[in-house]
Each structure stands twice: as structure tokens, then as C-alpha cells.
Amino acid sequence: MALAALERDRPRSVVTPLKTEAAVDLSQVCVRFTTERGTITALEGIDLKVPTGGFLTLLGPSGCGKSTLLRVVADILQPSSGTATVLGGPPAAARSRRDIGFVFQDAALLPWRTVLENVTLPLEVGGGAPKGRARDPRELLELVGLSGWEKAFPHELSGGMRQRVSIARALVSSPKLLLMDEPFGALDEITRDRLNEELLSVWERTGTTILFVTHSIYEAAFLGQQVLLLAARPGRVQELVPVDLPSPRRIAMRETPQFVSLVTRLRSVLEIC
Amino acid sequence: MANTATMGAFVDDNDAQAIYLAAKRRLLWRRRLLPVVTFLTLLVMWEVGVKIFDVKPYIAPAPSAVFQVLVTKFPMLMQNLLPTAIEAISGFLLGNLAAISIATAFAYKQSLEEAFFPIAVMVNTIPVVAKAPILVLLLGNGMEPKIAIAALICFFPTLVNMTRGLRDVNPQQLELMHVLSASPREVFVKVRLKNSLPYLFSALKIAASTAVIGAIVGEWIGSTVGIGALIIQATYSFDSPLLYATIVVGSVFSATFFGVISWMERYFLTWSAAGAR
Numbered sequence: 001m002a003l004a005a006l007e008r009d010r011p012r013s014v015v016t017p018l019k020t021e022a023a024v025d026l027s028q029v030c031v032r033f034t035t036e037r038g039t040i041t042a043l044e045g046i047d048l049k050v051p052t053g054g055f056l057t058l059l060g061p062s063g064c065g066k067s068t069l070l071r072v073v074a075d076i077l078q079p080s081s082g083t084a085t086v087l088g089g090p091p092a093a094a095r096s097r098r099d100i101g102f103v104f105q106d107a108a109l110l111p112w113r114t115v116l117e118n119v120t121l122p123l124e125v126g127g128g129a130p131k132g133r134a135r136d137p138r139e140l141l142e143l144v145g146l147s148g149w150e151k152a153f154p155h156e157l158s159g160g161m162r163q164r165v166s167i168a169r170a171l172v173s174s175p176k177l178l179l180m181d182e183p184f185g186a187l188d189e190i191t192r193d194r195l196n197e198e199l200l201s202v203w204e205r206t207g208t209t210i211l212f213v214t215h216s217i218y219e220a221a222f223l224g225q226q227v228l229l230l231a232a233r234p235g236r237v238q239e240l241v242p243v244d245l246p247s248p249r250r251i252a253m254r255e256t257p258q259f260v261s262l263v264t265r266l267r268s269v270l271e272i273c
Numbered sequence: 274m275a276n277t278a279t280m281g282a283f284v285d286d287n288d289a290q291a292i293y294l295a296a297k298r299r300l301l302w303r304r305r306l307l308p309v310v311t312f313l314t315l316l317v318m319w320e321v322g323v324k325i326f327d328v329k330p331y332i333a334p335a336p337s338a339v340f341q342v343l344v345t346k347f348p349m350l351m352q353n354l355l356p357t358a359i360e361a362i363s364g365f366l367l368g369n370l371a372a373i374s375i376a377t378a379f380a381y382k383q384s385l386e387e388a389f390f391p392i393a394v395m396v397n398t399i400p401v402v403a404k405a406p407i408l409v410l411l412l413g414n415g416m417e418p419k420i421a422i423a424a425l426i427c428f429f430p431t432l433v434n435m436t437r438g439l440r441d442v443n444p445q446q447l448e449l450m451h452v453l454s455a456s457p458r459e460v461f462v463k464v465r466l467k468n469s470l471p472y473l474f475s476a477l478k479i480a481a482s483t484a485v486i487g488a489i490v491g492e493w494i495g496s497t498v499g500i501g502a503l504i505i506q507a508t509y510s511f512d513s514p515l516l517y518a519t520i521v522v523g524s525v526f527s528a529t530f531f532g533v534i535s536w537m538e539r540y541f542l543t544w545s546a547a548g549a550r
Contacts, residue, residue, distance in 0.1 A: 074448075075451075076448050076451055076452065095451075098453075102452045104445040104449065105445070106443075106445060108443060108446050108448075108449050110463070110467070111545065112468075112470075112544040112545070114544075121463075122453050124463075125455040125456075125459045125463060126453045126455045
């Protein structure tokens with residue numbers, strides 16, 4: 001299997017107790033945007049700790065600030081007030097150390113670059129990956145099941161394939177924190193299920209901390225160790241739900257009573273968001 | 274793995290493939306031949322029409338008469354094409370180079386664009402025929418004013434398109450470059466410049482034909498050589514066959530110029546869905 005390519009990575013089981021140090025630590029983070037029609041509060045008083053190596057899914061109605069939260073952590077947006085600590089320092093420091101990988105909703109591939117050139121982009125710009133952290137791009141393409149597509153251009157790929165390329169690109173500099181903004185939102189359900197399982201194996205093998213935004217209850221429950229439910233207008237934390245599902249997780253697990261009751265619980269919380 | 278579904282979708286079926294390719298070839302030939310056949314038919318109708326209605330040659334010459342002039346006066350026509358071609362190509366290069374440089378400056382400094390863009394738009398609204406005499410007064414009677422007119426006429430479409438191409442970048446691509454801590458130079462070279470190429474080439478294709486128009490219009494004012502001068506001379510001496518032959522030479526040159534740019538576009542833009550076609 002393609003995942004054998006990653007065998008050299010520290011194997012790691014989900015049930016190992018996590019380190020206490022938080023990879024992401026938000027304290028009273030507020031984000032406000034001022035427009036002609038007035039000031040919008042996208043996020044209000046967000047307190048959040050994500051443990052190192054954890055997998056947190058962010059779930060909420062549209063306009064609840066899920067993407068905004070991710071952008072604060074990635075240093076794309078500055079909080080209007082409050083502090084964000086990422087990997088022990090300010091987000092900007094983590095970003096310039098190349099500790100953050102970001103997967104965008106529409107893959108954001110550069111259409112003039114081949115698949116392989118897109119994956120190597122992080123190694124070319126901004127000083128490249130820190131010493132010893134650059135991964136073999138071909139190995140990563142194998143990991144995401146795209147061997148043989150190195151020379152293809154993005155317009156020749158399907159939506160799911162493009163998103164796999166962007167995941168390989170995010171992993172090429174071995175980030176310690178992977179931020180994913182509705183990466184599978186535009187895909188059909190079959191492809192989405194498959195990529196969900198693949199993402200979990202990537203996570204289990206790399207030990208990367210993942211923050212994953214989604215608007216699918218099933219996806220949030222299936223992927224996360226914790227599900228952060230956000231309420232809208234203003235965006236605020238509604239509830240942090242721990243997910244207690246055995247590992248490794250497989251799609252078939254979604255038929256189990258345990259999973260069904262979790263989904264029911266998440267839906268009932270979402271109804272009051 | 275997961276992608277076998279997509280990769281395994283192609284199976285070998287030589288017969289079906291052969292039928293498909295034959296049908297594709299037939300369509301391609303039809304697309305190539307139909308315009309040629311139509312064109313020749315129209316020429317014949319024109320020729321017959323001139324004969325039947327006994328149209329005077331100075332009003333509308335028969336295609337055969339135009340063709341005869343093309344053959345007998347070929348060296349003279351080429352002599353006049355040369356300066357026009359030099360003016361058009363120099364103007365094309367100068368105008369586009371200036372437009373690309375200024376668009377680059379605009380992309381780096383928004384305030385520059387705010388300062389100069391409205392002026393550029395205003396200058397662009399002056400018709401070429403009005404700009405031409407001013408430039409002849411400024412630059413004398415040689416090739417310079419013609420080059421300047423050709424350059425000016427190329428300048429605006431390229432400036433507008435290039436500025437748009439450098440600006441209209443997918444915001445997520447810019448966020449990506451930010452997350453990768455890319456320098457402004459890297460963002461420009463690796464994202465903005467590449468993004469502007471399709472915009473640039475559509476402007477260059479317009480410029481290729483308008484540069485020739487600019488050079489010809491420039492030659493209308495106090496020039497003794499060139500396609501433009503020949504058009505004026507042939508008109509004043511009611512030498513319609515020569516006038517038509519001159520126009521044919523000018524159009525063929527213009528079309529060739531356009532063709533070269535289109536070929537370059539396909540060569541440089543293999544990555545875009547439009548360029549790959």
C-alpha cells in the first residue's frame with residue numbers, strides 16, 4: 001500500500017496519552033471586521049486549547065467564523081483582541097518557521113505548474129523547508145495516491161485529485177500543524193469518505209496536529225478526537241465535544257450505535273447554535 | 274489505491290478508437306476547407322458580377338485584375354510593405370514593453386495606478402486619426418511618428434489587461450504564499466506574473482492587428498512610402514486594382530503577425546485549459 005512510503009515516520013497510536021503542551025492556545029480571541037454597513041464580530045471571546053498531536057474538527061453553521069479562526073491560527077488574520085499562541089509562540093513565528101501547513105477549500109493549486117511542481121512550491125519560496133524537514137515530493141504523491149500524475153496540469157485533474165495534490169503540498173515541509181479549511185466540501189460523498197480515511201492514516205503516521213473545518217456533522221464526528229461546535233453571529237464556542245470512538249476508524253463505523261448517538265448529540269447542539 | 278478508479282477508466286478498443294479518430298479528422302478538415310471554399314465561391318461571384326454588370330474598374334476592380342497587379346507589381350508592393358512592417362513591429366514592441374513595465378509598477382504601488390490610470394484612459398479616448406497629426410508635428414516626417422502611433426495604439430489594451438492580470442489573483446493563492454512566508458518578489462514572479470500571461474496574450478493578439486493599423490494611419494499623413502502612402506496614392510489616381518492589391522498585402526501581413534502571436538500563446542500557455550486546445 002502507498003502508505004508504506006511513510007513507514008519511516010514515527011509510528012503512533014491514537015490511544016497514546018497526548019502531551020499536555022498545547023499546539024494551539026487561543027485566549028479570549030476576538031476578530032472584528034469593519035465595513036460600510038458597520039462592524040461585524042466574526043469571533044468573540046474564543047478560548048481554545050488543542051493538544052499537540054490532536055485532531056480537532058470545527059463544526060458550525062455558515063457565518064460562525066470557522067474559517068476565520070483557522071486564519072487567525074495561520075497568521076493570515078490578526079485578532080482584534082486576545083492572544084493566539086501557536087506551538088509555543090506567536091502565530092507569525094510558527095509561520096515563518098514553516099510549522100504550519102494550510103489546505104484551502106478550493107485546493108488553490110497554481111494552474112501553470114504541474115502536479116509535481118505544485119507539491120515542491122513550499123520548498124522553493126520563503127527560504128524553503130527547514131533543514132532536514134523537506135520530504136520527497138514523489139513519496140508524498142504516492143501517499144495521496146497520485147503516482148504517475150506528476151507531469152499533469154491541475155486542469156487535467158478531478159476535484160478530488162486536486163485536493164489530494166494540495167494535501168501533499170501542505171505535507172512537503174513536514175508541518176507540525178495542519179490547518180484544513182473545508183478541504184473536501186466540494187467533493188462527492190464517495191471521494192470524501194475515501195479521503196477521510198486516508199487523512200486519518202496520514203495523521204496517525206505523521207503525528208501532526210490537525211485543525212479541520214467542516215460543515216458536515218458526519219465528517220466532524222468521524223475525523224475528530226474533539227469536535228468544537230461554534231455558534232454564529234457572533235462566532236463563539238458553543239461546546240467542545242470529546243469523541244470517544246475506537247481506532248483505527250473505518251467508514252463502516254458510521255453504522256455503529258455509538259457513532260449514531262454521537263451524531264445525534266452533535267446535531268442537537270447545532271440546533272441551538 | 275483510490276485513484277485506480279480514475280486511471281482504469283480507459284480500456285483499449287482499437288475499432289472504436291479508429292472510428293472516433295476518423296470522425297475527428299473529418300470534422301477538422303471540414304472546418305479548414307469550408308472557409309476556403311466559401312471564399313473562392315465569393316471571389317468567383319464577384320468576378321462574374323463585375324463582368325455581367327460591366328462595373329468600371331475604378332469603381333470596383335475584378336479579382337483577376339487585383340491578382341494581376343499583385344503579380345506584376347509584387348516587388349513594388351514589398352518595397353512599400355517593408356517600412357510599414359518595421360513601423361508596426363517596432364511600435365508593437367515599444368508600446369507593449371512600456372505597457373508591461375507600467376502595469377508592473379501599478380501592481381507594486383497602488384497609488385501610482387490611482388495617479389496615472391485615469392490619465393491613461395483619457396489619452397486613450399482621443400481617436401488615432403486625431404493623435405496622428407499631433408505626433409507628426411512633434412516627431413517630424415520619418416518613421417518615428419508612425420512607430421509612436423503604432424506604439425500608442427498597442428499600449429492601452431495591454432496596460433489595461435496586464436494590470437488586471439497582475440491584480441486578479443485567486444485570494445487563496447495569495448494566502449498560500451503568505452503562509453509559506455514568500456517574499457513580495459516571489460509572489461510577483463511565481464504568482465502574479467504567471468497569472469497575467471493569459472490576459473497579456475489576449476491583449477497582444479489585439480495589439481498585433483492594431484499596430485499595423487496604427488502604422489498605416491500614420492503613413493496617411495505626409496509620407497511617400499509604405500502601405501498607407503500607397504493607399505492614398507492609389508485612391509487619388511483612381512487606381513482601384515492597386516488599391517485593392519495594397520489592402521490585400523496589408524491584411525496578409527496583419528494576419529501573419531496575429532498568427533505568430535497566437536502560436537506563441539499556445540506555446541507558452543500549455544498549462545491553461547484554453548491554451549491546451
